[in-house]
Amino acid sequence: MEIAIIGSDIAARGFRLGGVEKVYGDEKLGDTLEALEDVGIVFITEEIAEKNRETIDEFEKTKRGITPILIEIPDYLGPMEQREDSISKLIKRAIGVEIIQKEE
Numbered sequence: 001m002e003i004a005i006i007g008s009d010i011a012a013r014g015f016r017l018g019g020v021e022k023v024y025g026d027e028k029l030g031d032t033l034e035a036l037e038d039v040g041i042v043f044i045t046e047e048i049a050e051k052n053r054e055t056i057d058e059f060e061k062t063k064r065g066i067t068p069i070l071i072e073i074p075d076y077l078g079p080m081e082q083r084e085d086s087i088s089k090l091i092k093r094a095i096g097v098e099i100i101q102k103e104e
Contacts, residue, residue, distance in 0.1 A: 001040030004068070006032060011045050011075055026052060033059045033068075042068045045075040066094060 004022035005015040012023040022039065024032045026048040033055070036042055049056055049072045056070065 002038070003041045003043070004036050004039045005043045006048055007043070007045035007073075008047070008075055011073075015043070030055050030059065036068055037063065039068045042070050043073050044070055046072050047075050047077075060093075 002022065003015075003020050004024065005012055005020055006024045006026060006029065007015070008025075012025075016023055022036070029048070029052045033042070044056075049070075060070070
């Protein structure tokens with residue numbers, strides 16, 4: 001299974017050191033996501049994901065299978081506040097039920 005990263009230069013550099021070869025910035029994100037349909041996991045930094053939320057949501061709605069799985073990760077500045085935990089959202093989409101209860 002291939003892995004890709006869409007992130008800042010600093011985040012991309014770290015993934016390159018870990019052996020990830022498919023590294024992208026946020027230019028033309030829609031085209032990039034379409035080109036990565038054969039990849040298993042795509043990590044995307046939270047900052048880029050927030051700036052491109054509509055594009056990501058549209059991609060998630062129209063992709064043909066469960067892959068690529070988009071996983072939002074913090075950038076080098078640390079995590080951003082999340083509206084909804086992306087892992088919980090993925091699980092709910094995959095099996096149709098929310099199994100992780102959120103603490104209030």
